[in-house]
Amino acid sequence: MISGVLALLLLLGPLDDPLGVEVDDRPVGGDSQPAYPIPGLAREDLAGIVPAALPLGERLVFRATVEWKGAHLLVGYFELAAWADSDSKKVLHGRGKGERFGYELDQRIISVLESDGVRPLSFFNIQRGSEHHTKKLIFQDDKILYFKQSHCRDKECEKQEHFMSEVAWKGLIPWGTKKAHCFQKDCKNPHHELWFERETHQVDEPYVDLLTAIYVARTATFTPDGESLVIPVVNDDSRWFVIVKPLSRGKLKVEEGEYDAIELSLSPVSSDGDTKKRFKGLFGIHGTLRVWIDSVTGKPLLISGTLPISILNLQARIELISSGDAGVVKVRHAARTNSSAGLSREGSL
Numbered sequence: 001m002i003s004g005v006l007a008l009l010l011l012l013g014p015l016d017d018p019l020g021v022e023v024d025d026r027p028v029g030g031d032s033q034p035a036y037p038i039p040g041l042a043r044e045d046l047a048g049i050v051p052a053a054l055p056l057g058e059r060l061v062f063r064a065t066v067e068w069k070g071a072h073l074l075v076g077y078f079e080l081a082a083w084a085d086s087d088s089k090k091v092l093h094g095r096g097k098g099e100r101f102g103y104e105l106d107q108r109i110i111s112v113l114e115s116d117g118v119r120p121l122s123f124f125n126i127q128r129g130s131e132h133h134t135k136k137l138i139f140q141d142d143k144i145l146y147f148k149q150s151h152c153r154d155k156e157c158e159k160q161e162h163f164m165s166e167v168a169w170k171g172l173i174p175w176g177t178k179k180a181h182c183f184q185k186d187c188k189n190p191h192h193e194l195w196f197e198r199e200t201h202q203v204d205e206p207y208v209d210l211l212t213a214i215y216v217a218r219t220a221t222f223t224p225d226g227e228s229l230v231i232p233v234v235n236d237d238s239r240w241f242v243i244v245k246p247l248s249r250g251k252l253k254v255e256e257g258e259y260d261a262i263e264l265s266l267s268p269v270s271s272d273g274d275t276k277k278r279f280k281g282l283f284g285i286h287g288t289l290r291v292w293i294d295s296v297t298g299k300p301l302l303i304s305g306t307l308p309i310s311i312l313n314l315q316a317r318i319e320l321i322s323s324g325d326a327g328v329v330k331v332r333h334a335a336r337t338n339s340s341a342g343l344s345r346e347g348s349l
Contacts (some may be wrong), residue, residue: 008019054090054113054215059326060299064098064254065313066307075307077099078318080300081329082215088115092211093329104129110333111211123209130187136195137209137234144201144234149193157181161191198235207232214300215244225284232271239271252292254301255321261292261301299323 059081065072076098085091088111097106109128111118123137134149152162163179182192201207208216213231228245245265252261266289292302300320307316 005309012129014046024325051093054092054161055297055299056082056084056090057326058082058299059324059329060320061322061324062303062318063321064096064316064318066316068098068314072317073100074098074250075131075316076105079215079329081326083165083326083330084115085107087113089113089121090115091330091333092215092327094211094214095332102130105131109211113212118195119206120208120212123211128188135236142203144207145197145235146199146201147195148198149190150196151192152181152194153183153186155181201239202233203232203239205241207234208237209233233268240268243267243269247290248293253300254319256301256323259301260295262295264291264293266291 015261052112059079060078061079063074063300064076064078064128065074067073076096078094078096080095083091083093092111092113094109095107099105105127106129109123109126110122110124111120112122117206125133125135127133132196136147138145138147152159162181162252164182165179184187210233216231228243231242231244233240233242236298245267247263247265249260249262252259268288289305291300291304293300302320303316303318307314
């Protein structure tokens with residue numbers, strides 16, 4: 001299937017302007033800027049900011065391509081959506097799905113935020129395809145717990161959902177079937193997995209998860225001098241400071257429309273100062289990102305970063321192609337949550 005997609009994209013040839021950005025010389029935050037505020041990133045206290053200005057009910061769909069041998073090849077799509085649930089909690093939802101050079105990805109990320117805007121409550125990261133994992137972060141007053149699901153290996157386990165049918169033998173002769181605990185190394189049945197705590201982050205800063213960080217970027221303002229801003233981020237068992245610096249401002253045309261856009265660089269730095277650590281962001285993108293946001297609403301329009309595939313480091317372009325209502329995502333999420341009942345013990349999917 002992937003070979004056919006790549007062949008089709010190869011026929012389209014390279015794009016003349018890979019980023020499609022017309023940049024002017026106005027510095028962000030300078031005196032020549034219009035009077036209306038420029039959306040930016042929360043600086044210190046996230047309380048009251050995170051959910052307050054969220055674009056609830058919004059759904060954004062992006063197309064992801066990589067540059068390879070002079071062509072821009074389709075590798076998948078990803079969506080962002082936000083809504084309020086029945087308990088008035090804020091739900092942030094992201095999903096990436098596609099194929100790239102034989103690698104398959106189907107990844108969902110879900111952040112659940114308090115209704116009063118103090119902090120995230122939980123963050124789930126569920127990936128299927130070529131890689132299989134289920135992870136979550138649980139946010140508490142002074143710590144963040146990182147859990148990961150792993151296959152049950154307990155020889156004394158009696159959970160019936162961990163059992164499966166296998167052939168019963170009498171010597172060399174198959175003699176019907178019997179129920180036995182699954183110990184298959186390549187088993188990918190989530191019902192055979194248990195949550196294990198992998199890390200406890202003791203924190204005294206307003207750390208957020210990767211998905212919440214995207215939405216925090218839409219809720220504050222840059223300083224007039226264009227000073228860099230910082231978001232503390234937890235990513236699994238590591239912590240980072242994402243340094244956000246405004247670079248330029250200009251017209252940007254994406255498939256969804258044309259905007260007055262702010263270009264930002266997002267550079268992750270390990271919170272412990274270890275320069276050897278390598279940051280892996282959402283959907284496999286590594287290192288520093290360039291992000292263009294709408295100067296009025298702050299919604300992301302275009303993301304450019306490095307996507308490692310096998311031994312290659314390819315330039316990825318994630319472009320906004322449509323905006324719509326989050327209703328369809330909310331219904332889909334509810335159906336998945338009901339079918340996944342019992343997989344989560346803290347927070348909710």
